[in-house]
Amino acid sequence: GAVVSQHPSWVICKSGTSVKIECRSLDFQATTMFWYRQFPKQSLMLMATSNEGSKATYEQGVEKDKFLINHASLTLSTLTVTSAHPEDSSFYICSATTSGRPDTQYFGPGTRLTVL
């Protein structure tokens, strides 16, 4: 149980285009989903916390107009990177929890974004 999937697992796009990443909780209902970014040899950095049916809460320094997060249902959250640039190339990981607490979050396998 407690499986989280992400799609796509790997995406390459041209600079200036938008990319959507899906995060799904397959066998549980996730009241809260977290989105992280991880650069090579660096830590997971929390980008935003999203609760089903409400606006995401973004961490300081994360541009909400660039990283659009939608959590429309208890099993699906999406992250859209708008007008992507090479510096947005990174590993994006989502996690989901039923409790709203980050200590019980289950991570997805991640999506590698490469912007050319």
Add this chain to the structure above:
Amino acid sequence: QKEVEQDPGPLSVPEGAIVSLNCTYSNSAFQYFMWYRQYSRKGPELLMYTYSSGNKEDGRFTAQVDKSSKYISLFIRDSQPSDSATYLCALGDTGFQKLVFGTGTRLLVSP
């Protein structure tokens, strides 16, 4: 100063060795301590979770917390090549709105 410091490694050990992985932190508000294992290009998976000083054991893994020194450790006994991965510590404060992760230590266990 980072909130959580962790040596990125890599740490190379022979199979069967005892491995010690460590994190130090500066914020005494951290009360929850977790260790995650992350294989290459995969999401992290929770290994150990503790919220008190002392030791917690689970199979070959032992998590140790010293709040007075702001120092946490993960010990792996009888290490196996399949343990080769990056190990991240993660800390939560009493408000527990989010976790703060260490950079991760890359462990390589050679057969």
